Amino acid sequence: MKLGVTAILLVLLTAAAAAVSLLxxxxxxxxxxxxxxxAHPRDPGIVNAIVWQLRLxxxxxxxxxxxxxxxxxxxxxxxxxNPLVDPYLTGVSAAAAAAIAIAILAGAAAGAMPAIGFxxxxxxxxxxxxxxxxGGGIDSNRLILAGVSLSTLFAAIVALVVVRAQxxxxxxxxxxxxxxxxxxxGWHELAVAAPYLGVGALLALWAAAPLNALRIxxxxxxxxxxxxxxxxxxxxxxxxxxxxxSVVLAGLVGFVGLIVPHLARRLVGxxxxxxxxxCAAIGATLCMLADAICRRIVAPAELPxxxxxxxxxxxxxxxxxxxxxxxxxSSARVD
Amino acid sequence: MxxxxxxxxxxxxxxxxxxxxxxIARGELVALLGANGAGKTTLLRxxxxxxxxxxxxxxxxxxxxAQLGSLERAKRVALVTGDEVLLDALRVRDVVSIGRFPHHxxxxxxxxxxxxxxxxxxLAAVRMQDVAERFFSTLSxxxxxxxxxxxxxxxxxxxxxxxxxxxxxxxxxxxxxxxLLRSLAEGGKSVVCALHDVNEALAYADRIALLGAQTLLAIxxxxxxLAGSLLERAYGIAMEQVRxxxxxxxxxxxxxxxxxxxxxxxEPSA
Numbered sequence: 001m002k003l004g005v006t007a008i009l010l011v012l013l014t015a016a017a018a019a020v021s022l023l024x025x026x027x028x029x030x031x032x033x034x035x036x037x038x039a040h041p042r043d044p045g046i047v048n049a050i051v052w053q054l055r056l057x058x059x060x061x062x063x064x065x066x067x068x069x070x071x072x073x074x075x076x077x078x079x080x081x082n083p084l085v086d087p088y089l090t091g092v093s094a095a096a097a098a099a100i101a102i103a104i105l106a107g108a109a110a111g112a113m114p115a116i117g118f119x120x121x122x123x124x125x126x127x128x129x130x131x132x133x134x135g136g137g138i139d140s141n142r143l144i145l146a147g148v149s150l151s152t153l154f155a156a157i158v159a160l161v162v163v164r165a166q167x168x169x170x171x172x173x174x175x176x177x178x179x180x181x182x183x184x185x186g187w188h189e190l191a192v193a194a195p196y197l198g199v200g201a202l203l204a205l206w207a208a209a210p211l212n213a214l215r216i217x218x219x220x221x222x223x224x225x226x227x228x229x230x231x232x233x234x235x236x237x238x239x240x241x242x243x244x245x246s247v248v249l250a251g252l253v254g255f256v257g258l259i260v261p262h263l264a265r266r267l268v269g270x271x272x273x274x275x276x277x278x279c280a281a282i283g284a285t286l287c288m289l290a291d292a293i294c295r296r297i298v299a300p301a302e303l304p305x306x307x308x309x310x311x312x313x314x315x316x317x318x319x320x321x322x323x324x325x326x327x328x329x330s331s332a333r334v335d
Numbered sequence: 336m337x338x339x340x341x342x343x344x345x346x347x348x349x350x351x352x353x354x355x356x357x358x359i360a361r362g363e364l365v366a367l368l369g370a371n372g373a374g375k376t377t378l379l380r381x382x383x384x385x386x387x388x389x390x391x392x393x394x395x396x397x398x399x400x401a402q403l404g405s406l407e408r409a410k411r412v413a414l415v416t417g418d419e420v421l422l423d424a425l426r427v428r429d430v431v432s433i434g435r436f437p438h439h440x441x442x443x444x445x446x447x448x449x450x451x452x453x454x455x456x457x458l459a460a461v462r463m464q465d466v467a468e469r470f471f472s473t474l475s476x477x478x479x480x481x482x483x484x485x486x487x488x489x490x491x492x493x494x495x496x497x498x499x500x501x502x503x504x505x506x507x508x509x510x511x512x513x514x515l516l517r518s519l520a521e522g523g524k525s526v527v528c529a530l531h532d533v534n535e536a537l538a539y540a541d542r543i544a545l546l547g548a549q550t551l552l553a554i555x556x557x558x559x560x561l562a563g564s565l566l567e568r569a570y571g572i573a574m575e576q577v578r579x580x581x582x583x584x585x586x587x588x589x590x591x592x593x594x595x596x597x598x599x600x601x602e603p604s605a
Contacts, residue, residue: 205441205442206441208444209439212436215433216430216486220414220416220486222405223385224409224413224486225406225436226405226436271429
């Protein structure tokens with residue numbers, strides 16, 4: 001398929017997912033009602049309030065989280081040249097989870113959670129990066145080892161907190177947050193995360209050319225003029241900002257950052273200039289649709305999006321990984 | 336032009352290069368010879384700016400390499416290496432296009448006509464235009480080597496460094512590649528090529544740079560390097576020189592039973 005056609009299809013798909021997601025909710029609304037509300041944002045009325053205060057911000061949160069996680073996964077997989085890497089490799093999610101679990105147990109205000117999660121997540125990313133440092137750059141193996149080790153430690157802290165909180169309501173709050181959800185998220189949360197998301201997205205744009213060169217190996221990338229050390233730090237900073245922002249917005253949403261880059265590579269190839277926008281579009285689409293299903297499937301209750309994505313994600317990932325030709329999805333060894 | 340002044344390099348406390356002085360002009364093909372571990376690859380990478388020098392300096396077309404940024408350096412010197420690498424699903428044209436990296440700013444996402452022309456020229460130079468849309472992983476070893484050379488050519492640098500470009504290649508493909516390097520040198524590039532085969536160096540190079548024990552034993556016209564016992568010192572084995580009927584010189588390792596390298600034909604029976 002031509003790239004132009006693929007790009008148009010992805011834009012249409014993302015718009016369609018947003019439209020479907022806007023239609024789903026407790027109060028049935030027609031397409032015309034939603035269109036009118038979108039066209040006249042200042043009009044008073046319950047429909048406008050539902051669309052502008054409840055559904056649209058939630059759709060935007062879902063799209064943002066999906067796009068951020070997919071971008072982050074594509075950047076890290078490209079930098080480490082490892083198709084099994086996901087956005088939470090740098091310990092961002094585990095540290096944020098541990099910090100928020102402790103904060104919930106300590107009775108911290110709900111409004112403080114995003115800031116606590118953000119600081120802890122970025123702190124963990126800095127710690128992992130400093131442990132993985134070698135010379136002026138980053139050692140890929142050390143990064144993975146440090147990320148996995150610290151994530152395990154933070155996961156143990158979360159388990160400890162949950163055990164301590166078992167007899168209280170806090171345990172349910174912590175578990176709900178760990179499962180990932182966009183319930184109750186809105187413009188305020190988006191506004192808080194926007195600067196970090198913006199910087200992360202800008203760094204992703206910068207990373208496209210170095211990521212393309214890194215496809216032929218670190219040594220050759222250096223030989224064609226890539227400052228690999230600087231590229232690694234910038235990619236790590238960008239992916240940490242995107243991951244931390246998504247954790248703050250929606251808790252732990254798994255599999256998007258792992259699967260979407262694989263899916264996008266099959267559709268548009270590995271050229272980062274095309275792959276990164278495609279990942280953002282597919283990630284946003286996937287999260288918007290998954291969130292809509294979560295709101296609908298057990299209404300009036302909600303299914304955590306992390307749970308739904310794991311149920312969809314695991315078989316999808318296994319299918320993609322096991323049924324892709326070696327030269328297309330993962331890597332081909334050159335000797 | 337490449338100028339090396341008293342170049343020394345240590346990594347992890349180990350001496351890898353020491354007291355290397357050389358000057359390689361434009362339009363010259365220099366073969367870099369030496370035993371395994373003598374420092375050929377290290378020297379090429381040092382010239383390409385991939386290793387910081389312990390002391391001394393390397394000038395690339397008159398500018399000290401240490402003062403050049405990574406992009407400026409990559410516009411002056413291209414390094415072609417055959418090291419193993421894992422590739423995504425890349426087509427030949429994608430691989431060669433990466434050679435245009437130093438000619439772009441980070442916000443220039445679209446390839447310019449100049450880039451496409453440079454990639455076309457590079458593919459044509461190695462006669463790979465017809466396989467430009469094939470996946471790199473489906474190519475033979477010789478074809479892959481040509482693609483790596485095309486990647487270096489797409490950088491459009493006055494200096495081209497190659498690390499064992501004829502390893503694992505059959506005689507015909509090796510000849511094609513070395514002839515290409517010869518023509519690139521005649522076209523005005525400074526070409527330095529690490530080789531294992533002394534006779535390939537004798538046949539195609541203008542000069543030989545002979546490395547031994549991490550230092551430069553000689554850099555001289557090909558046959559001058561063969562005079563005396565320099566080659567034997569460098570490789571640690573006795574050598575035999577044979578003058579062919581057309582006057583060209585060839586070198587073989589002398590094996591203990593007195594014959595030159597290779598298995599002897601059985602004596603015809605009476």
